[in-house]
Amino acid sequence: MKKDVIIIGAGAAGLMCAAEAGKRGRSVLVLERSEKIGKKIRISGGGRCNFTNLSVHPDHYLSHNPHFCKSALARFTPRHFISLLDKHHIRYHEKEAGQLFCEKSSAAIIHMLEKECKGAGVEIWLNCRIAGIRRENAFLLSTSYGTAESDSLVVATGGLSYPDLGASDMGYRIARQFGLKVTPLEPGLVPLTLSAADAVIFRELSGISLDAVVNCNRRDFHGSILFTHRGLSGPGILQISSYWKKGEAISIDLLPQRDAYEILAGKKQSRIELHNLLSAYLPQRFARVWCERYAPSRPMVQYSEGKLKMIAHQLHHWEIVPEGTEGYRKAEVTLGGVDTEELSSKTMEAKKAPGLYFVGEVVDVTGQLGGYNLQWAWASGFVAGQYA
Numbered sequence: 001m002k003k004d005v006i007i008i009g010a011g012a013a014g015l016m017c018a019a020e021a022g023k024r025g026r027s028v029l030v031l032e033r034s035e036k037i038g039k040k041i042r043i044s045g046g047g048r049c050n051f052t053n054l055s056v057h058p059d060h061y062l063s064h065n066p067h068f069c070k071s072a073l074a075r076f077t078p079r080h081f082i083s084l085l086d087k088h089h090i091r092y093h094e095k096e097a098g099q100l101f102c103e104k105s106s107a108a109i110i111h112m113l114e115k116e117c118k119g120a121g122v123e124i125w126l127n128c129r130i131a132g133i134r135r136e137n138a139f140l141l142s143t144s145y146g147t148a149e150s151d152s153l154v155v156a157t158g159g160l161s162y163p164d165l166g167a168s169d170m171g172y173r174i175a176r177q178f179g180l181k182v183t184p185l186e187p188g189l190v191p192l193t194l195s196a197a198d199a200v201i202f203r204e205l206s207g208i209s210l211d212a213v214v215n216c217n218r219r220d221f222h223g224s225i226l227f228t229h230r231g232l233s234g235p236g237i238l239q240i241s242s243y244w245k246k247g248e249a250i251s252i253d254l255l256p257q258r259d260a261y262e263i264l265a266g267k268k269q270s271r272i273e274l275h276n277l278l279s280a281y282l283p284q285r286f287a288r289v290w291c292e293r294y295a296p297s298r299p300m301v302q303y304s305e306g307k308l309k310m311i312a313h314q315l316h317h318w319e320i321v322p323e324g325t326e327g328y329r330k331a332e333v334t335l336g337g338v339d340t341e342e343l344s345s346k347t348m349e350a351k352k353a354p355g356l357y358f359v360g361e362v363v364d365v366t367g368q369l370g371g372y373n374l375q376w377a378w379a380s381g382f383v384a385g386q387y388a
């Protein structure tokens with residue numbers, strides 16, 4: 001079987017690239033190891049797929065080269081993706097902060113990509129195992145369907161998270177095989193775990209969530225945090241997890257947009273207990289457990305001015321040193337990937353290996369939470385589709 005373009009991975013980036021290359025008249029074959037296409041799209045955004053964000057900026061991405069993503073993101077913007085949805089009559093709505101979600105289900109986006117691919121004559125092999133790749137005049141792939149051959153090879157295998165959905169390290173192995181560097185890989189947008197000592201204290205809070213600002217390494221994110229059996233999750237924690245390094249503390253502002261000292265000082269003459277006062281602003285159970293650990297609760301009148309200042313500071317800068325993360329099993333993305341120094345930001349083609357392209361999450365470009373990862377997948381897949 002000989003094609004112009006073979007794409008490994010029928011996820012967001014691979015399908016977008018396939019449709020675009022097909023529309024240019026290229027013959028395209030997509031190889032997918034799972035029994036279905038777009039499995040991660042299906043579960044994304046809680047099944048409604050947060051497919052983009054109205055304000056996409058390079059600052060929303062982590063990469064060893066923060067400039068790399070600019071070109072693709074400028075050429076394929078959220079508006080372009082929205083036009084595609086409009087063409088297919090797919091309804092969507094905006095949630096907080098510009099995040100766009102499907103009205104009904106993420107399946108609509110998978111059907112849309114499938115239709116685009118079909119219309120462009122793209123062939124897809126499901127349940128396809130790739131045993132090896134070599135390059136002679138063309139790329140030669142030994143697969144469970146037989147040998148497949150192409151002039152261009154696009155690697156769209158995604159990251160390592162959610163291995164049950166088809167994730168594999170093949171993209172990184174292909175990069176190394178062709179002499180390209182891969183930056184260190186780590187789980188990102190992932191729940192954090194607590195030390196055994198902290199876990200015992202906070203375990204009884206499992207299921208409680210509260211609004212907070214979470215800070216680490218000069219980044220802060222406003223969002224809810226959720227106590228779990230093993231540690232902390234919720235949008236605020238997932239966001240900061242991508243910036244956190246093992247051994248570091250994260251700082252949590254438990255009363256964002258409020259002045260904790262003003263709240264405490266306002267009740268300085270009162271006999272109300274501290275934890276009861278805080279329960280007006282924080283979940284009751286949390287206020288009690290937090291006070292037991294950091295500020296043994298007494299009637300407010302018994303605290304000195306200095307002590308109130310300390311408690312107020314603690315409420316705005318509650319420091320926790322997480323033990324680790326929940327790993328790839330629970331991570332939404334993989335940080336790191338094929339080194340952007342190795343790729344053209346205009347075409348996504350490997351500089352050292354003409355004809356070989358990398359798109360989507362396998363590249364060292366990782367978005368924050370909020371639709372940025374899928375936008376990167378669409379944009380990088382789109383640009384590679386113009387050249388592969």
Ligand SMILES: Cc1cc2nc3c(=O)[nH]c(=O)nc-3n(C[C@H](O)[C@H](O)[C@H](O)COP(=O)(O)OP(=O)(O)OC[C@H]3O[C@@H](n4cnc5c(N)ncnc54)[C@H](O)[C@@H]3O)c2cc1C
Nearest residue numbers: 009011012013033044045050158166170360361371373374
């Ligand atoms: C639970 C969860 C929720 C998420 N929610 C959102 C969200 O709402 N918004 C957002 O922007 N991002 C979200 N993401 C992240 C987003 O899904 C990914 O960043 C995006 O899908 C990456 O696209 P991709 O095409 O690079 O990789 P993928 O979509 O992962 O596709 C890679 C494809 O390659 C296939 N593959 C892998 N190895 C092989 C191999 N050896 N041979 C053949 N095929 C192979 C895989 O089976 C898969 O189909 C979420 C992720 C998770 C895990």
